[in-house]
Amino acid sequence: MRNAPLLCILLYLALSLAGCGRSEKTKAREVGTPGVSDSEIILGSSLPLSGHAGYLGTQTIQGARAYIRHVNELGGVHGRTIRIEAEDDSYDPPQCLANTQRFIIDKQVFALFCYVGTPTTLKALPLVEDAHVPLIGMFTGANALRQPPNRYVVNIRASYYQETMAAVRHMVEDLGLTKIAVFYQYDAYGFDGLIGTELALKKFEMEPVARGSYIRGTLEVQDGLDRIRKSGAEAVVMIGTYGACARFINLSEEEGYNPIFYTVSFVGAEELAWRVGRTSPAHVFMSQVVPPPVPSDDQDDSASNYVKLLDRYYPDDTPSFVGLEGFLNAKILVEGLRRAGRDLTREGFIRAIESIKDFKLGPGLTITYGPYDRQGLDAIHFTKLRDGQFTPFTDWGEFRKELETGK
Template sequence: MNIVFRLLTILGLILALTACNSSDNIHGNRWSAPGVSDTEIRLGSSLALTGHAGYLGTQTLRGAEAYLRHVNDHGGIFGRKILVEAKDDFYDPPHCLANTQRFIIDNEVFALFCYVGTPTTVKVLPLVEEAHIPLIGMFTGANALRQPFNRYVINIRASYYQETEATVRHLVEDLGIRRIAVFYQYDAYGFDGLIGTELALKDFGIEPVARGSYTRGTLDVEEGLERIRKSGAEAVVMVGTYGACARFITLSHDKGYDPIFYNVSFVGAEELARRIGPDSKATVLMSQVVPQPESTGTEEDSAAGQYVTLLKRYFPDDTPSFVGLEGYLNARILVEGLKKAGPNLTREGFIDAIESIRDFKLGPGMSITYGPQDRQGLEQVHFTRLDHGRFMPFSDWESLKGRQGDAQ
């Protein structure tokens, strides 16, 4: 299987290079990048559109499309419209790898865009490196996309390490909680969140009192829940998808176990809230890497407000979400890079243009700067709390003091 994979990769790169040279000869060197013509810039997106992570992929894509359609309706970038070819990978690494191989072999996309998930995205990193194709705006905070440095990988959001570090600091310093467990998806995504939590706890001289896991694509949380419940953990860091995490929280309530539940941003706030239900009494927190997706009345200064406005215009039946806002921001940075790259668009020129972005404002307290060795856009971590079926901004950690005494 490895031999076949390598052969397909090499064949794809040969075909890509051949097509680039052919394009230069036929069109008089007006462009030299695959996926670029006089009228279009084509992008490839592999993400979950169906299945147990389908909500995440759909929201990411719609958020991005809301802005890209707006740009296209206003003439595109130097007369070129931006088109996204989205392929469903079902949140399955082999499918994501196959989709990406096809994008590269067919030589019809300029860049890879809005990939969703850690186990899927990290699988294609060798292809990205070999093909020298930009990969921009991933809905994952995995450390593997940040270390080691990769010229062609462009992150917009904060990392899971940053999310878990901020959370552990609040739990330990503000609430005095030291009995903390981790519930995680047994794959690259879950391991990343587990390691981030362990590193953050280590700074305080402690380690998780229990670790419980489940298999990706299932709702088999009972074994992990029982291990964590018996540990007497006062808070549970959750690194999973919305279905498994909602079931864990619901079953905990049924068993009379009531710790503080904390979820990383990838879980998907709106869908998690819907599955838990509006009447839940559980204390559920979630870190976010973007602000609240709502209209502020000053849309010209707020990417969040612009997202809400454009989503209503292009997807009137959809509801704004944190995930969708991430997709929107991905598109904003993509477009800014394309503008800076100029009309003679190449992949290397695009990467150089991204590196030149400095203090690009996206709203109050939110700006992005890149550099030759910097592919991390946003650094902020925001907190929300489940309140009557909706995650709302949260900062009053003092109000949670004493809650840990309810965990039994």
């Protein structure tokens, strides 16, 4: 009995050490995988929910949430539900940077998701690289997010270079145009589209006949319009936001200047159509990086599933190209989480994304990644403004005849 106190002390120390060991192991796991608990995965999303690009942000996040709510209702991924912490950056780069800092340092999110815009996303990119935090599904086609490949940056959509190349090819080869100008937003987004257009024209031994720009966040497009109009451009490639592009088109019409207008997908089809107006006679084209958001009988069609799930969870919302892109972002995110398994880490998630090959999203729509391939989709679809909405367009030959006859 004289050794009883000593035995008690030894037993206490052993239990304490065992408890400390468990605590340290749990702590290490938490430090190793921020934003992951036994029941939840937390993501951070900085995007414009207000201001002159607010439509793009609200549509992107709503499309993503439609799919994530569906996944959560089915039990989540490996027993964990997904939660998105979304913060408004108003398409302002410094605000996006501040939001990203809070996500990584204060909120300890697992990954960054559904960022919107080139200048904003590029502002946050150094933090992504320093923290080794995955950034997946950005609503931007910026080349700087694709080349050189960044291990932690996962693009779903095609690039602006691909969009402008496809558009210029149709203008030159199918429509026979020789005088093409560029109207662009004076920032990283606009410069990226301008360079893409210049590279595309260079393949045909051409260059823009004029360049006009405006300052992000304004509608001051008159100087750019005057410069382009004086050049006699037959077509204008537009790299801006929906408000400025609509203002440019409407002013052109008022002044009797009627070139072909082409915009990249970032402009936002539904919002641009509404601002240009149903009765506008202008020829306005827009490239898209996703198919039309319409229902079908195909159970594996992501576009159709997006329409159905949006109606279930957000019945007051109207399906859009932008929303469908957010929906596809969420599908790829979830597929990566599933492949990564229950023992989720950031590195494991990136390896899981790299393992995706020929993942079907719908008819003619597949995703493939690899160690040096950080973009899933390459297809470009074209739409034309008709009766107040952008609808699929493929008949360039017939359109050329229309131009030549003046009808």
